[in-house]
Amino acid sequence: MLSATLNRASRSTRARRAVESFPLTRRVVDRFVPGETTADAVAATRRLVATGRTVTLDVLGEDVLDPAGARALCDSYLALLAALAEAGCADGADVSLKLSAMGQALPGGTTIAADHAAEICAAAAAVGCTVTLDMEDHTTVDSTLAIGAALRASYPFVGNVLQTNLRRTPGDLADLDGTGARIRLVKGAYREPESVALQRKAEVDRAYERAIDALMASDCHPMIATHDPAMLDRAVRAAGAAGRGTGDWEVQMLYGVRPALEQRMVDEGRRMRVYLPFGTDWYGYFMRRLAERPANVAFFLRALAHR
16 A cells, blocks of 8 residues: 555655655655756765765666657667766766666567667766666566567667565576676565565575675676675675686665665775766655665665764
8 A cells, every 4th residue: 555655656746746845855855866967966976985985876867658759768868978078077877777777668669778778878988987777676687688678789888777575686697607797796675475585574584694605706796785894794704715806796785774884895995887877857756665675765764864
């Protein structure tokens, strides 16, 4: 019932106005989404780079309903890459693409999304950025992994995301071993049926630990996306057991969630990348993140207390 309410709220103009005007909620949003414009994203990137972090930037936009919307999102990424280059902070940055925003769900969407992603990859290569394809619900996994593999033939820096709550992920990780791909490892935020996904937190945690070990032992580049200190300690041990140096893997965290933990990673000499979402669709992004898993409501409010 809460998920349905939050999803309705994500499409409500009245609810958006309430969120924007309510001081506490607005403060939470401001902490996790640094702004609506490319200039806001570049400014946040500069601040983070100055503290020893790197970034992966997400131009917010999901549920694209027509080719024009997909084209507009693609153009937004091209403008972002140009702005990063002009600001002198493109080298080493990454952009995260949701293929749904590139038109994946449209008729002929696999081709549309792949073409837009390839255009972005070409622009990223020209300025020294990398590209990571975000993973969405389980129905998109085959398409997203296939597009990632195809793009790597021309752009070896293209990464994929694996969600350890999905039962299929150990097999996907085994299939990617040998490709040298950049792999972001997450637990998974989407509500999925029990037939395809683990449901209990303890099971997902154990799956994440096993995936950390397997990813570190592979020839892929591990990107461990977590805010859990215990999981980070597990990653450090697994990296050491696999003979990886600090430059051979990285930690990723969402913008604004655990800045003190980010700083700990930087102080320890680890590669620390911050996932930085921005854009005019921040309200829909925020509400859909809560709707996907209502426990995120408590998570975001707890994170505010860590400030």
